[in-house]
Amino acid sequence: MTPEELREHCLAKPGAWLDQPWDGDHVVKVGDKIFVFLGRDSVGLKCGATRVEADEWVLQYPDDASVMAYIGRSGWNTLRLNGAIPDEEIREAVDASYDTVVAKLPKSRRPTQG
Template identity: 40%
Template structure:
């Protein structure tokens, strides 16, 4: 999955927005002003990568399953994973990780907001 494809997919989620809260080179995807993904451009020494929120046990499992999944970069390493976008994680798995991150963030929102977003997702 390319960074552009990941960005397009993340923005398909209800009320997801993209901004550069951390400056150029890092797209920050939010729902209700809460971050669910940070997409970093490639640099001279590394390919592009995305940091996603994750349930702690699942985070450990994904790190064991894929070499491209490592503890979150500059975030709580228990609750976040960074995925190197080098083509080794299957596209469908990466989509599930993005959706899981979005769902984890939505779960922490007020009930009325969660319900509204749930309804938008089923439309």
């Protein structure tokens, strides 16, 4: 999967929009919350409600999944693109990160589905 294909997948989500909160760092948000950190060859995602859940990725893909700096304790991982993790699993992880973030938004700020 190319970074462009990943960005397109993220931006196809209802209410998703691209932001650059820090110089050179691109993220995709829903409402005012980040659900994806876009890298050149990786993606940062909410991969579990807890560090223990998110560690399943690190255990399954030790060369291609790692704990994100600063926010990893909250279940965020970095997943490398075009490594051992199948593209479909990365898409599913993006979808799960989006769903997790949307569920935490106040109902009045949740995007309408399709």
